[in-house]
Structures are given as structure tokens and as C-alpha cells.
Amino acid sequence: MSPLYRTSSRFMFRWLSLLLLTISFNLHAFATTIDVIETQGLRSMSYQAFLDRIQTQPGSNLNAETLSRDIRTLYQLEYFEDIKVYESQSPEGYTLTFEFTERPRVNSFSVEGNKRIRDEQIEGVHTISRNDIYSPELVARAKESIRQLYDTRGMQDVLITEEVTFREKSRTYDIVLHVDEGQRARIDNFIFDGGSYKRSEYYKYMENRERRWYSWITGRGNFSRVKAEYDTQRLHQFYLDRGYIDVHVSEPEYLLQESGNYIIRYEIEEGERYRIGSMNFRGYGEIATEEQIRNAMLLEEGGYFSSSDLHDSIVRITRLFADRGYANANVRPMDSVDREEHTVDFVFQVIPGEHFTIGMVDITGNNKTRDKVIRRQMRLLEGDEYSSSAVDESRRRLNNLRYFDELTIQERKTGEPGEMDIVVDVKEAPTGMFTLGIGYSTVDKVVGTTSLSQGNLMGRGQTLNFSLEKSSERMYYSLSFTEPFLFDRDINFTTSLYDQIREYSYYDDHRRGFSITLGRPLFDDVRGNIRYKYEEIDIKGVSDNASQTVKDMAGSSRTISITPSITRNTLDNRWVPTKGTRTNLYFEYAGGKLGGHNDFYKYGATHSIYHPLVAKLIGAVNVEARFVEGHSGQSEVPSYERLYMGGINSMRGYRFRDIGPKDPEDGGDSVGGYKSFLTNFELLYPLTADGNLRLVTFYDVGNVYDRGEDYLDSVLRSYGYGIRWLTPIGPLRLEYGRKVDREPGESRSRLDFTIGTMF
DSSP states (O other): OOOSEEEOSSHHHHHHHHHHHHHHHHTSOTTOBOOEEEEESOOSSOHHHHHHTOSOOTTSBOOHHHHHHHHHHHHHTTOEEEEEEEEEEETTEEEEEEEEEEOOEEEEEEEESOOSSOHHHHHTTOOOOTTOBOOHHHHHHHHHHHHHHHHHTTOTTOEEEEEEEEETTTTEEEEEEEEEOOOOOBEEEEEEETOOSOHHHHHTTOSOOOOOTTHHHHOTTBOOHHHHHHHHHHHHHHHHTTTOTTOEEOOOEEEEOTTSOEEEEEEEEOOOOOEEEEEEEESOTTTSOHHHHHHHOSOOTTSBOOHHHHHHHHHHHHHHHHTTTOTTOEEEEEEEEETTTTEEEEEEEEEOOOOOEEEEEEEESOSSSOHHHHHTTOSOOTTOBOOHHHHHHHHHHHHHHTOEEEEEEEEEEOSSTTEEEEEEEEEEOOOEEEEEEEEEETTTEEEEEEEEEEEEETTTTEEEEEEEEEESSEEEEEEEEEESSGGGSSOEEEEEEEEEEEEOSSOEEEEEEEEEEEEEEEETTEEEEEEEEEEEEEEEOOOTTSOHHHHHTOEEEEEEEEEEEEEEEOOSOSSSOOSEEEEEEEEEEESGGGOBSOOEEEEEEEEEEEEEOSTTOEEEEEEEEEEEEEOTTOOSOOGGGSBOBOSTTSSTTSOTTOBSOBOGGGTTOBOOBSEEEEEEEEEEEESSTTSOEEEEEEEEEEEEEOTTSOTTSSOEEEEEEEEEEEETTEEEEEEEEEESSOOTTOOSEEEEEEESOOO
16 A cells, blocks of 8 residues: 655655655545545554644644645644555545654663762753653753853863664663763862952952862862853953943953863953943823932932842832832833043933733632632732732742742733733642650750641631640640631731640749730831730749759749730741841739739830842841849749740850859859840851752850849850751751850850751
């Protein structure tokens, strides 16, 4: 049986065959009906998918032009080397048979010989997968991507060879890349010929660095041609950001040393430095004032020109208009360069575009979470004027819920003039967790934990949590419930029950009670809360060797308190913050007309700042001041209600509750103070893209003072480093602190470790 249509993968043969096919079918019967369509050799798609891609169908009339278009469509898929079409008569009727010769595919792909780079790192750069259509170009691209990966690690001599085996029966290829890693080269030095700036200034823009003694750990100083070529562009940007608009930076020159390492040389022609002459603005109409636009500018008349500041200024002006409903605002800078006076004049043409209001907020992907839980976090709703900042704030608030693995907020035009929809698309994350585990802390030693929590109860956004912790020195259980929007109003309600027994050196402290908290927003990012707490305290098991202070507080007592507080929170991430601030002011009043046995008041303030520094480094500062005093005739506050410090959550390098006034009769243990001060300085470096694993270095300053001591009269200091990891069962912290102000006989340092427990 000879084919009605046959083609090879060559272009000319293919289209010549289509022409012959057309002539052949024109000589065929005028209205032949196709009864059956069959396929042979079709593996890349199902029979139905094949029929969906062609117009020729069973029951239709045979048409040469239609069949020719179908063949072209199939070739455009790039799945096939050859296609033949046969006609035949069978008991079922007139039959067309498509015979396919598919392009070979990849059966397997592997890399061998890689020792310095892990398999998963190589898998992250190449693009070959099983069942990909094979081509020499596909293999070449994979080799080049792997070579560039080795280049970034300083291995310029890497040799990658391919071993390709063709399986005739399955028409597939097995591909093996053999890697000979060669020797690692490093950068000994840089030369910046013609550059007038310090090397440290250039390094703020460059990716390459010269080697150091610790390069074998960090990889600093690995020679990379790719990075060196990119650094040419970065150095050019460095000068543009300082006003050198005529700068020229040469391509890198690589000077090979006898050691096998390199010196990289850049030749720089700086040129003259330019200032901003005048800045004028057009097209803003009555939407904004010129003063508001100038305040958004990072460039100043008379100041040096900066390319980055120009870009950021345009973004800020655009955002100014986008926050007033002009979602498609555009700003076009027109410059005039005076090379004699070395100035640049700018005219910024503002094109506001159309003003938009919100038509509909469309929420998709939430199978469990109710729409209202998402909508109440939105800063934009139906009928509101569009605002770019409101979109960003909505995204931040929704992310902080931690209900979703993926979240996107997009604008969608409705077709109506001046109207757009906001589309919130989510992919829900598991919010329930049951945990059985064993943790450890230097305070409570080995800790057994059981917890059951649901962070999005029945999709309502409510939180229910039960936890039980047991260690050799502490037993604690709690049950809490939170409704973030009480009666569908922005009022948070939390109630909790708890019971805790903690063993100290000379006594046991047993506490149980409950608390109720109500809160509501006062201003943007500011919430006010008020908490009622009822607590029963039982000091028992007092040792005969305990001090008189400890013996005096033995027995049962009751504390009833009310604590109003104000919190301002602008952190970008509740769990792993990288920027923003959190401030808390509180005042706790206990006893008096509230009842109970303990009459005191506590007040204090905490302020934390997170700010991105260079590269991925994050700076953090926490400042805390606390005070406690008795009232209603109770001058002495019970020791268990006083202030303490020490441990992984305050002054690292010191034992838990080790800092404070000491009682000589109690073996020198702290009996608590009446005022305290603490400052923590931290540098955080994320090791993962999500920031859940971070290195930390710290410097702590603080102390606890008695009544007769002057506040801040003396401070204790410590420093150290550690690692933090947000795990599924809770936060892990391993931090080593070393004392600066060590008393005689005190330990010099302390290693604290916690995992899977809450403090």
C-alpha cells in the first residue's frame, strides 16, 4: 500500500509532498467520506489529543487543503520526524491511517565525576528531563549551564564530555555527562587602573572578591569569568550613581599567576562628574502639587546625578499617582546634558492615564478559608479608589496569616471605563498541626512536647491551640482560643487557660489561671489591647536552706490584674522579619480594688527594629525597659513577681534568671529587681531563600536594678553567635554567649539551645 502522503523532516521535501498530496486528492472522488481514522507509531499524545489538533475527522469529507493544514499543524508541534498518510478500504469503510515517526526522546540523563558540586545543585541549572525531545543543542545547553556553574566556583579548567547511547527499539537516548573538575582558581587581587575610589567602595557593587584565609569555607575569591564580566557592568553602574555619565570601564583583563590564581584588572576612564542643574515637572494637573512631587524625588538640584536615584525617583512619582487611583501612571524623564558646565537638566513629563476605582474583589483558590477572612485583610474593596500601597499592604497582611502557600494579587480590567477588579488567588496551606516530640533547652533540659493546633479553624480564621510540655524541672499545659474578628468587627478576642509547675533550687512555683484579652486597631499599624488575668500562685517545697526572702513568700496567693497595652507593628513578616519595627507599651495593675493578695503595678516598653543592610545581611536592635512597684501599702513586691534577666531570650551568656539583685543567704541566687534595661544588637544572615534558616551574631547590654540603685548606673555585656531555624515543630535556636563583665568565680560563657518548646 503506497502512501497518499509522505514527508521527511527536511523542509523542501515536506512541502513538495504537500503539493503532491493536493494533486492526488484532487484526482480522488469528489466527496469521499472518511469513516475511520487510525494512527501508527503515535506515543507522544493520546488518540483523542491527536484528533483535537486536526480538522479532518471521522464522518467528514476528504479534503486535500484541510489535510495539508492538519499535517502542517502536526509538524509545528515539533514531535515528529516523519508523517505518512495512507488510505484503504476496510469493512468499517474508507480509512485514513496516519503513520508517525516521532523524534527521539531522552530516556535518562545523569552527571558523573562531580565531587565539589552536589547533584542537586547541578540539577538546578540544567534543563534536561526524561521524555524531553532529544537534540544535540539540548545537550550542548546543559553542558554550558554546568560549565558556568563550575565557573562561579572558580574551576575554570573543568572538562565536560558527553556519552550518548541511542536505543533503537524505543527511539530514546541515554545521556551521561562526564565531569573532570580540574583545579580551582582563586582571585589574588584586583587592579582598578584610573579609579579614584577605595576598593571597599567598589566592592559594594561587585560580586567578585579577592581570596581570604577563610575562602575554603565561604567560597570567597573563587575565580569566575562570568562574574568578572558582570562586574564590568556593576562598576559602570557604580560611577553612574556618582555622577560620572561619561565613564568607560574596560572588559576585565585576567593576569595568570604562577600559583594558578588570577589578578583581575579593570581600566577605568572616569571622566567629569555631573550635577543636577534644574528639574521641572509637567502634566500632573491637579492630581498632585509640585511640592509633593519634589518631595518624592531623591535627586536634588545642585546635587550630584545618580542613575539609581533617577530610577527610584521615577518609581516614587509613579507610586504617588498610583496611590491616587492612576494605576497606569507613567513618568518620562527628558534630559539635557551640558558638557561644558557638567550639569544635567531634567524635565519630567507625567502621564497620569486613566483614573480607576475597584469594581469587584474576586477571590479564587480558597477551598477552606471563607471569603470574609480574606476580605477583612484587604485594604481595597468594591468602590474604593485604586491604590498601589493598599495592594501591597493587603498582600503583607494576608501573608502574615500564614494560611497560604502561594498568594498573588493582580489587577484586572473590566472593560468599563475607569474600573478594574482586584483578583486574589491563593493556594491554601495546611493550618492544623499535631505534634509529638522531644525538645531540649538549657533551662528545662529534656522537654517532652505534645501540641494540637488549628490556625484557621473551620476556615473562619480562628485559632485553637492545646499544648503540654513536661521536663525534669517544668510541667506546663495551656488551652487557648483566638477570634481575630469578634462579631465580624475588627476586635480580637483571646482567652486562655494554663497550669505550670516549675522547680527552682530552693522551692517549687505552681501557677494556674486564665486570661481574657480584647483588642482593636487605633490607627494604621497600631492596636490597643486590654487583658484581664486571674492567677493562683502556690510556693511550696521550700528548702530549709532557703533564704528568708524565699521562706516569706511560701504558701498560696492570688494575683488579679488588668493590663492595657498599645502595639505598633510594621514588620514585613511576623515570623521571619527582615524590615520594619515593632513597639509595645504596657501597664499592668494588680490587686487594689481588683482583689487578690498581691498589690503591684508593672510597666514598660519594648522597641524592635529590623533593617536590611548590605547584600542579604539584616540588622536588628531590640530595646526594652521594665519597672515594678508595690501599692496600697504593699511596699515589697513578692520575689516571683519581680524582674529578672538572663538566658536565651534576654542576656545570652548568663543562666536563666541569673541577673538581678542577689540574696547572700540564698547562695547568691537572684531574688529579682524593680527596674531593668536591655538592648540586643543582632546581625542576621539568611542561609535559605525563605529566611527560615539564619546565622546570627549578637551583642547584649543590660541589667536588673534594686530600688536603691541608680538606673543604668552599671550594665552587663555579652556577645556571641548562633543559628536559628523555623522548623515545623517550632523554632530552633542554638546560641553561644560570652560574658564581657565577668565576676570572679563566674563561668565565662554559656551555650543555650531550645527546640520545639515555647517560652
